[in-house]
Amino acid sequence: MTADELQTLIEDATADYAAGDSAAALAKLARATAAAPGSFEAWHALAEVNFSLRQLDAALAAAERAHALQPRDLFINTTLSRIWMERGDKTKAEYFGAQAKIGSWQDQLKNPDQQADGIK
Numbered sequence: 001m002t003a004d005e006l007q008t009l010i011e012d013a014t015a016d017y018a019a020g021d022s023a024a025a026l027a028k029l030a031r032a033t034a035a036a037p038g039s040f041e042a043w044h045a046l047a048e049v050n051f052s053l054r055q056l057d058a059a060l061a062a063a064e065r066a067h068a069l070q071p072r073d074l075f076i077n078t079t080l081s082r083i084w085m086e087r088g089d090k091t092k093a094e095y096f097g098a099q100a101k102i103g104s105w106q107d108q109l110k111n112p113d114q115q116a117d118g119i120k
Contacts, residue, residue: 074103
């Protein structure tokens with residue numbers, strides 16, 4: 001699978017989910033992660049879809065795979081924080097929430113001309 005085909009598959013899965021076809025979205029994301037196990041975007045999308053479907057074990061497994069690929073990513077740390085909060089582990093939720101906040105601060109330091117809300 002080429003990078004473009006992978007991106008299209010992830011986008012199609014996202015569109016399926018937005019249109020209410022969760023089964024098709026999950027099937028496409030399963031294909032994406034099987035074809036490209038190193039794709040952060042595929043694992044993160046799979047984590048988010050599973051989380052929104054309240055499939056917390058599957059969401060956590062996918063989020064952990066994404067996190068292993070990009071541990072400093074702001075969004076995967078936020079996703080993990082939300083998953084752990086829903087699972088009732090406030091300590092882990094706070095840990096990943098803090099990691100997301102640190103990532104946000106690092107981004108702000110790299111781009112001092114931009115405020116957190118994106119307005120100059």
